[in-house]
Amino acid sequence: MKNRQKEELLNLIGTIGFNMFDTVLFLDTHPENQEALAYYHKYHELQKQAVREYTTHFGPLSSDNVNDTNRWTWVETPWPWEMED
Amino acid sequence: MQNQFSGYRSANRNLCKPTVSLDVNNICNTEYESKSKHESKPKCESEMKHESKPKCESEMKYESKPKCESEMEYESKSKYESEMKYEGKHKCESKPKYESDMGYEDKTKYACNMGWPCNVKPMMKEKQDCLENMPIAMAYVPWQQWRDLYCAQDGYRRGTIFSELDLPFLAAEVCK
Numbered sequence: 001m002k003n004r005q006k007e008e009l010l011n012l013i014g015t016i017g018f019n020m021f022d023t024v025l026f027l028d029t030h031p032e033n034q035e036a037l038a039y040y041h042k043y044h045e046l047q048k049q050a051v052r053e054y055t056t057h058f059g060p061l062s063s064d065n066v067n068d069t070n071r072w073t074w075v076e077t078p079w080p081w082e083m084e085d
Numbered sequence: 086m087q088n089q090f091s092g093y094r095s096a097n098r099n100l101c102k103p104t105v106s107l108d109v110n111n112i113c114n115t116e117y118e119s120k121s122k123h124e125s126k127p128k129c130e131s132e133m134k135h136e137s138k139p140k141c142e143s144e145m146k147y148e149s150k151p152k153c154e155s156e157m158e159y160e161s162k163s164k165y166e167s168e169m170k171y172e173g174k175h176k177c178e179s180k181p182k183y184e185s186d187m188g189y190e191d192k193t194k195y196a197c198n199m200g201w202p203c204n205v206k207p208m209m210k211e212k213q214d215c216l217e218n219m220p221i222a223m224a225y226v227p228w229q230q231w232r233d234l235y236c237a238q239d240g241y242r243r244g245t246i247f248s249e250l251d252l253p254f255l256a257a258e259v260c261k
Contacts, residue, residue, distance in 0.1 A: 015241040022246040
């Protein structure tokens with residue numbers, strides 16, 4: 001159950017990230033497009049929420065997400081190649 | 086000019102919208118006009134033989150024989166033209182089909198509607214003639230609009246959030 005939630009959340013983060021990235025490419029050539037800007041910020045906010053949720057339940061996604069000030073938690077969670085089935 | 090590569094950022098800023106934009110209608114019309122070339126094309130060998138032959142039993146066999154290649158091409162073009170009249174030439178606003186859903190004919194129509202000169206057999210001379218009135222050494226890319234977005238999941242699955250950029254991969258036809 002936990003693994004499924006983890007997978008879903010990871011998929012969501014990937015989806016959001018991709019949508020942001022494609023919007024970034026559009027904004028590179030259309031820097032004043034308000035619709036694209038609004039879309040980007042909406043997904044940026046969603047990404048922050050999703051990453052925060054993932055970090056809280058499953059540990060940091062990247063070393064930037066290490067929030068614990070008392071210990072370095074980055075190495076405590078499995079590496080991608082150590083992911084459980 | 087829409088370019089998906091950030092490396093071209095600075096270059097893109099200096100580029101204005103193309104002074105001569107692609108006119109889909111013009112391209113398609115030129116394409117239709119090229120049909121007349123087919124009409125005046127010399128008949129294929131099998132056709133010549135067929136005509137010069139006296140009417141006899143063997144003629145019957147000829148009638149049931151498959152048509153020569155040029156003839157078939159012409160027929161499919163005529164069919165295409167009549168279909169376009171009914172369906173309308175502007176399809177830019179309609180959602181493109183997924184490549185996997187598109188048949189060979191669909192791909193051809195789609196390519197023409199998108200203003201691509203190269204569709205069925207891009208290396209053929211008559212296809213290249215679509216651009217004969219355009220200045221050489223110039224490239225034209227229609228300006229991308231923020232529209233027809235896929236939903237987030239579909240965009241992730243298709244590899245683009247812009248349904249307009251979800252185009253059929255025609256390189257396979259080019260290599261044939």
